[in-house]
Amino acid sequence: IEALKAAGAKRAVLLPVSAPFHSTLMQPAADRLAEVLAPIEIKDITVPIVANVTAQEVTSGEEIKKLLVKQAAMPVLWETSVRNMVAGGVDIFVEVGPGKVLTGFTKKIAKGMMALNVEDAASLEKTLAELNK
Known part of the structure; x- marks a missing residue:
């Protein structure tokens, strides 16, 4: 550094x-x-x-x-990947796996888009509830 x-x-x-x-x-x-x-x-x-x-x-x-x-x-090229997906019409992102790092990055890149994560049964239920609103 x-x-x-x-x-x-x-x-x-x-x-x-x-x-x-x-x-x-x-x-x-x-x-x-x-x-x-x-x-x-x-x-x-x-x-x-x-x-x-x-x-x-x-x-x-x-x-x-x-x-x-x-x-x-x-x-x-995470930022470019997210920006290209938004440009292509994606407005909901779901990170699957342990942690929420990519969800956090996505929220900063694609402001206003829905970004969710699934890492266990509780977060799966929460994500499904959000998607079914």
Whole structure:
């Protein structure tokens, strides 16, 4: 942090993360993920997903597999992904998994959009209640 500030960075903060996700330090894990995914067929899909490494919609199963591997060791374009989804008409975001970090980021990026999270039975019930209003 001090070296970055000395080099002219306006702000640098230590992020409390458990691993160097989405960085080149994860390349060994990405390589292993590629090995595990190699024999698995991922079918083409009709409802597109937005790949975080490109911020673009994808429907090709083979492309999804490649991008999953890339995502492990490359920076993600979360803000651009969210902005592209909003531009495409998405107005409800649901984060599934432990924590609410992405929900928080999404609320800052897509102000006024509904951003919910599901991490357990209680949050699932709360999310379903919000969606059924």
